Amino acid sequence: MWVSALVAAFTAVSGIEYQSDAVKAMQADSFGNPGLLWVDRGAELWKQKCTGCHGDASSMEGVAARYPRHSPQLGRVVDLEQRIQACMPGLAWESRDLLGLTAFVARQSNGVPISVDVSGPAAPLYERGRSLYFERQGQLNLACTHCHDVNAGKTLLSEPISQGQPADWPAYRLDWQSLGSLQRRLRACYFGVRAQMPAFGSDDLVALELYLANRAKWLGANVPGVRR
Amino acid sequence: MIDGRLRVPESVKPGEPFEVRVLILHPMENGFRHDAAGREIPVHIVNKVSCTYGGREVFSVDLGTGISANPYLVFFVRAGGSGVLKVEWIDDAGERGSASANVNVG
Numbered sequence: 182m183w184v185s186a187l188v189a190a191f192t193a194v195s196g197i198e199y200q201s202d203a204v205k206a207m208q209a210d211s212f213g214n215p216g217l218l219w220v221d222r223g224a225e226l227w228k229q230k231c232t233g234c235h236g237d238a239s240s241m242e243g244v245a246a247r248y249p250r251h252s253p254q255l256g257r258v259v260d261l262e263q264r265i266q267a268c269m270p271g272l273a274w275e276s277r278d279l280l281g282l283t284a285f286v287a288r289q290s291n292g293v294p295i296s297v298d299v300s301g302p303a304a305p306l307y308e309r310g311r312s313l314y315f316e317r318q319g320q321l322n323l324a325c326t327h328c329h330d331v332n333a334g335k336t337l338l339s340e341p342i343s344q345g346q347p348a349d350w351p352a353y354r355l356d357w358q359s360l361g362s363l364q365r366r367l368r369a370c371y372f373g374v375r376a377q378m379p380a381f382g383s384d385d386l387v388a389l390e391l392y393l394a395n396r397a398k399w400l401g402a403n404v405p406g407v408r409r
Numbered sequence: 410m411i412d413g414r415l416r417v418p419e420s421v422k423p424g425e426p427f428e429v430r431v432l433i434l435h436p437m438e439n440g441f442r443h444d445a446a447g448r449e450i451p452v453h454i455v456n457k458v459s460c461t462y463g464g465r466e467v468f469s470v471d472l473g474t475g476i477s478a479n480p481y482l483v484f485f486v487r488a489g490g491s492g493v494l495k496v497e498w499i500d501d502a503g504e505r506g507s508a509s510a511n512v513n514v515g
Contacts, residue, residue, distance in 0.1 A: 212414065212416045212430055212432065213430065213432055213481050215432065215479045215481070217414065217432070218412060218413075218414065218432060218434040218479060221412065221414065222412070358436070358437075358477065358478035358479065359478070
């Protein structure tokens with residue numbers, strides 16, 4: 182209960198604010214942000230495969246800010262990667278094509294405040310995401326909230342603990358030396374608390390993404406992000 | 410084909426140095442890492458980057474294993490007249506990539 186009160190009280194701060202000046206500069210570099218190597222591929226694919234139905238990429242403005250979202254067509258809540266996979270079956274998780282297209286589409290919504298619909302058919306998954314967020318997991322017996330609400334802003338060894346905001350993803354993580362999806366990042370947290378990692382595309386990860394997106398309400402994204 | 414990006418200024422003054430930026434998509438495996446099964450991952454790096462201006466080489470560099478993944482290079486070139494600047498890179502497996510841009514001097 183007291184934790185929920187805390188969540189309501191804090192202001193959403195993007196993960197980039199917890200990074201060093203060098204990383205901030207890297208993300209802000211309109212040429213040298215390494216995530217743009219994936220975005221270039223996404224732009225190329227968009228031109229080849231997407232323009233037939235969706236036209237110019239400007240049609241995607243604001244779309245990513247509404248994901249994850251319930252798709253009546255698919256009959257379930259999907260994140261942006263899964264929506265793209267539904268359009269183009271065969272794009273593997275964490276492949277350059279899927280990450281590139283996701284980042285390219287998400288980029289059209291840079292600066293657009295995140296606002297997801299958690300009512301109606303999305304409500305059960307949202308509730309699941311919320312309970313996962315507050316549930317202790319793994320050998321370290323920690324819930325998301327123990328780091329990202331209670332101890333956000335402090336350091337874990339040499340690393341600052343962020344609020345765990347989902348904006349800016351897919352992001353280039355220096356640790357990975359690659360662009361990676363938000364699901365990959367969430368799996369890394371599961372690994373960190375020594376819990377069993379849910380599979381890519383599993384309901385648990387989408388539920389968490391939905392909860393986090395709603396928690397990040399009104400935060401603007403800056404895709405591709407750069408993190409340490 | 411190794412993808413990359415290249416940026417030159419929109420216009421430059423004759424004889425004045427201008428900045429060339431290159432970003433190359435490459436894992437730059439240094440040969441010291443092991444995969445999940447414990448096998449050594451062999452060295453796999455871009456080891457040569459060269460830049461030509463109007464067909465003449467104006468800059469080149471030999472990269473080693475100390476360079477991180479997705480190398481980002483910035484160097485300066487002087488031009489007397491307009492022309493095409495081309496940057497080429499090749500890795501130790503012989504795979505190549507390139508990018509070129511028009512330089513407007515005036």
